Amino acid sequence: MHRTVFADANSDYKDARYVICGVPFDRTSCFRRGSRFAPQEIRNNSYNFETYNHLFYIDLKDVDIHDAGDLEVAQGIDDTLKMLSVHADKYVRDGKIPVMLGGEHSLTLPFIRACKTKYPDIACVVLDAHLDMREEYEGERNSHACVSRHIIQDVTGKYVSIGIRSGAREEYEYIKENKIRMFSAEDVLSTGIESVISELRGYINGPVYLSIDMDAIDPAYAPAIGTPEPYGLTPRDVRSVIACLAPHIVGFDLVEIAPAYDSGNTALLGAKLVRDFIAANAKATL
Known part of the structure; x- marks a missing residue:
């Protein structure tokens, strides 16, 4: 069934703590396209779950969540990022926590930039299979393969990636040289993962933007991905990781599901992770 809003997103914008938005864009995807269809598939699958989250003792029907629908995109990535910035800036300025459903990973940039304006000391944690540290890819500076480098260079040096297992030699040299x-x-x-989380707690204790590229997860669990590893x-x-960072998260996205490549399980898992984030953050900020 086609669902127009994320499950339990029953609040109007004014009262909402969390604003969900979809961004159906995948123009720089380089292996499997189709992540533009993911926001709607994630919404459809979000209705599978109970409203009560027993791990965080939160009932999502009691949480103020608004679904702003899919945001308008342009033909190219540069114009799309400019258009998204208008919405992202408004959400943060209005005191909302943006929850962006991609689409490709390049779409993270305007949302973390918006959070940076309110939280100058923001850190970024990215879960990803790929380093995404290229300066440009196939002639495109704002390719999904470049997003982490641009976050570090243009937004915040407080950056951590988890789940990496792919990158060009130059990318590995870049992260080594820049520590x-x-x-x-x-x-x-x-x-x-407990050891990794312990290290995270050692140097991230302020506001955090969390970006989950679903290819961080093994394709045995999440096969419908743009660039599976x-x-x-x-x-x-x-x-x-979500539970650990939840008290500090001020912006969140989940990207790179290409729904055509399985029977719905990857979008189902994506929907569950979004719901777990909202529940964990709501519990931590009560």
């Missing part, structure tokens, strides 16, 4: 904090999927496997994180790893 960028990165936990590979192998790090998580060998030391455990084997040997990834588990959904529980991701949920643990």
Whole structure:
């Protein structure tokens, strides 16, 4: 069934604490396109779940959530990012926590920039299989393959990536030269997500923007992805990071699901992670 709003997003904009928006854009995707269809599929699958979250003792029917629908996009990425900035700036200025459903990963940039205006000391945590540290890709500076580099250079040096297992040699050299904090999927496997979280707590204790590229998760759990990489994180790893950071999160996105490549399970998992974020953040800020 086609659902026009995310489940339990029953608040009007004025009263909402969380504003969900979809961004149906995937023009710079380079392997599998189709993430433009993800916002609606995530909404459709969000109706599978009970309103009560037993892990965080929160009933989402008691949380003020508004779904602003899908935002308008342009033909190209540069114009799209400018258009998104208008909405992202308004959400943050109005005291909302933006929850963006992509679309491709390049779309994170205007949302974290908006949060930066209100929280100058903001940190960014990205869960991703890929480094995304290219300066440009296939002639496009704002490609999804460049988003993390632009976050670091243009928004905040307080940056951590988790789940990495792919990148060009130059990208690995860049993170080494610039001492960028990165936990590979192998790090998580060998030391455990609890160890990674312990390190996170050591140097992130202020406002955080959390971006979840669904390819951080192993394709055994999330196969419908734009650029899948084997040997990834588990959904529980991701949920643990969400729970750890929840008290500090001021902006959130979930991107890069390409729904055509499975029977709905990846969008279902994405919807659950969004609901877990809202529940965990709501619990932490009561």
